[in-house]
Amino acid sequence: MRRIALLGVALFTAPLVAATAQHRTAAPKPPPPPAPAPAVPHDSVRGAIRAIDVRARTVEVTAGVGYALRVVPLQVPAGVSITNREGSQPETIALGQLKLGDVVRVQFGGKAAPFLAYSIERLGRMTTGMDSTP
Amino acid sequence: MTRHTFIIALALAAAACKRPPQPGDPLPGLTAAQRAQFDSGRAVFDSTFTAPVGLGPLFNASGCGECHEDPVVGGVGDEIERHAALFHPERAGFVCDQLAAEGGPVFQDSVTAALHTALGIDREALPPGVTTVAARTTPDIFGFGLLDAVPDSTILSYADPDDKNGDGIMGRPNRFVDGRIGRFGRKAFVPTLREFNAGAFQVEVGITNPSVPEEGTVTGRPLPAGTDPAPDPELNAHSLELADAFVRFLAPPTPLKQSREARHGRDVFTQVGCAGCHVPALRTGDNPVAALSHKEVAAYTDLLLHDMGEGLADICFGLATPTEFRTEPLMGLRLSTHFLHDGRAATPEQAIDFHGGEATRSRDLFRTLPAADRAALLLFLKTL
Numbered sequence: 001m002r003r004i005a006l007l008g009v010a011l012f013t014a015p016l017v018a019a020t021a022q023h024r025t026a027a028p029k030p031p032p033p034p035a036p037a038p039a040v041p042h043d044s045v046r047g048a049i050r051a052i053d054v055r056a057r058t059v060e061v062t063a064g065v066g067y068a069l070r071v072v073p074l075q076v077p078a079g080v081s082i083t084n085r086e087g088s089q090p091e092t093i094a095l096g097q098l099k100l101g102d103v104v105r106v107q108f109g110g111k112a113a114p115f116l117a118y119s120i121e122r123l124g125r126m127t128t129g130m131d132s133t134p
Numbered sequence: 135m136t137r138h139t140f141i142i143a144l145a146l147a148a149a150a151c152k153r154p155p156q157p158g159d160p161l162p163g164l165t166a167a168q169r170a171q172f173d174s175g176r177a178v179f180d181s182t183f184t185a186p187v188g189l190g191p192l193f194n195a196s197g198c199g200e201c202h203e204d205p206v207v208g209g210v211g212d213e214i215e216r217h218a219a220l221f222h223p224e225r226a227g228f229v230c231d232q233l234a235a236e237g238g239p240v241f242q243d244s245v246t247a248a249l250h251t252a253l254g255i256d257r258e259a260l261p262p263g264v265t266t267v268a269a270r271t272t273p274d275i276f277g278f279g280l281l282d283a284v285p286d287s288t289i290l291s292y293a294d295p296d297d298k299n300g301d302g303i304m305g306r307p308n309r310f311v312d313g314r315i316g317r318f319g320r321k322a323f324v325p326t327l328r329e330f331n332a333g334a335f336q337v338e339v340g341i342t343n344p345s346v347p348e349e350g351t352v353t354g355r356p357l358p359a360g361t362d363p364a365p366d367p368e369l370n371a372h373s374l375e376l377a378d379a380f381v382r383f384l385a386p387p388t389p390l391k392q393s394r395e396a397r398h399g400r401d402v403f404t405q406v407g408c409a410g411c412h413v414p415a416l417r418t419g420d421n422p423v424a425a426l427s428h429k430e431v432a433a434y435t436d437l438l439l440h441d442m443g444e445g446l447a448d449i450c451f452g453l454a455t456p457t458e459f460r461t462e463p464l465m466g467l468r469l470s471t472h473f474l475h476d477g478r479a480a481t482p483e484q485a486i487d488f489h490g491g492e493a494t495r496s497r498d499l500f501r502t503l504p505a506a507d508r509a510a511l512l513l514f515l516k517t518l
Binding site: 046060063065067099101103124125126128130 | 225226227228231232234238240307309311312314315318319324330331332333334336337345346348350452453
């Protein structure tokens with residue numbers, strides 16, 4: 001009976017000991033690079049870039065349904081993922097490589113304009129078209 | 135009932151069954167469930183909204199049926215509304231600012247009492263700097279479900295932006311802001327009927343819905359507190375679905391039986407080049423609704439943009455420059471009382487006379503036709 005009790009204590013404490021050891025070994029690692037903290041509400045938009053200011057890191061996207069159009073003003077912090085998906089392989093691009101009329105999909109958050117961009121995907125150009133549905 | 139009466143009654147019943155669709159009728163071949171959606175959808179479409187249930191605060195009409203009314207629900211209307219946009223040809227890639235951040239592109243002509251009290255306005259003001267305002271009439275929407283079911287590939291097959299065949303007629307598709315091919319609206323900006331309908335509820339009636347859950351602004355400014363008491367969305371998904379079904383399932387007006395002269399006019403229509411843009415028939419593709427699947431529709435449009443000349447120019451829209459317009463479908467033309475996008479023409483003949491740009495050659499040929507041929511062509515148009 002006493003052996004069983006000791007075994008139970010060992011089984012109970014083993015994960016805690018292991019977790020403590022893991023925490024000790026993980027501690028010296030450098031912290032991950034800062035990423036924009038997702039704010040609520042989280043949303044996404046697909047539309048055309050109507051304005052871009054690389055220095056101020058702002059982008060405005062026109063989107064909407066039918067004639068009910070809206071403009072989504074976005075702040076794009078450094079480090080936000082900007083991807084070109086027009087080719088066969090997605091590639092990372094700089095904010096300055098986006099152009100007026102680019103069709104983009106943006107994940108963003110925040111409660112008031114300008115909203116905070118979490119990621120931007122360049123899908124194509126409005127002038128040449130995108131045949132897939134959003 | 136005598137045998138004779140019975141036969142007459144049977145013949146009348148058979149004739150009624152085979153009666154071609156009249157304006158406002160549903161497409162032939164709908165299932166019972168689709169027909170029920172059509173009937174219920176007509177009630178939503180023809181509803182009159184009031185401020186307590188969501189009308190406005192900015193609006194052009196208190197319901198779809200207020201404008202689309204003549205000769206029946208879904209038909210033409212005599213209202214003319216204001217659209218505005220700023221054309222920036224120097225901004226390569228995004229040449230048209232549809233003033234979405236300033237309340238555009240549609241600027242409403244009516245406000246609710248609450249908004250009038252709050253802001254002292256009777257309609258939405260245009261943003262500063264707007265110099266061109268486009269007037270837009272209310273078209274009929276008969277047969278629009280069939281236009282919606284035409285594959286993009288068919289539209290693209292008529293495009294000839296570089297005029298490779300040398301006929302002077304180009305044609306290119308417009309694109310929505312997400313890059314899809316547009317087809318609805320006078321500038322062919324909106325890709326699908328569903329989106330056009332959902333957007334129109336908000337833009338024209340001020341009724342938010344699951345697809346457009348937020349009200350617009352007042353020339354870019356948020357609505358004053360307390361002016362929009364109805365909770366959003368003001369139209370639920372089911373009602374939106376029904377209204378969409380009604381529009382989608384409206385049959386195109388059946389062309390009238392053509393006399394010999396009208397048939398001659400149809401030939402002249404082709405000979406002078408009208409059919410280069412007003413393509414007589416389009417064919418729908420695969421569609422989950424059998425009544426819309428692989429059907430021919432006498433639309434008399436290619437759904438493409440064409441340069442119509444400076445005389446008709448007004449605003450840009452998407453990729454469309456001020457001089458470019460979508461080829462107006464001529465189906466149901468006989469139901470119209472005024473013609474062209476802004477209603478400036480009182481007759482089809484005047485409308486032809488206003489054509490310019492890519493249509494100049496056809497217009498000039500029409501003008502030089504013998505009187506009998508001109509009359510025949512106009513007679514043909516009255517059968518559509």
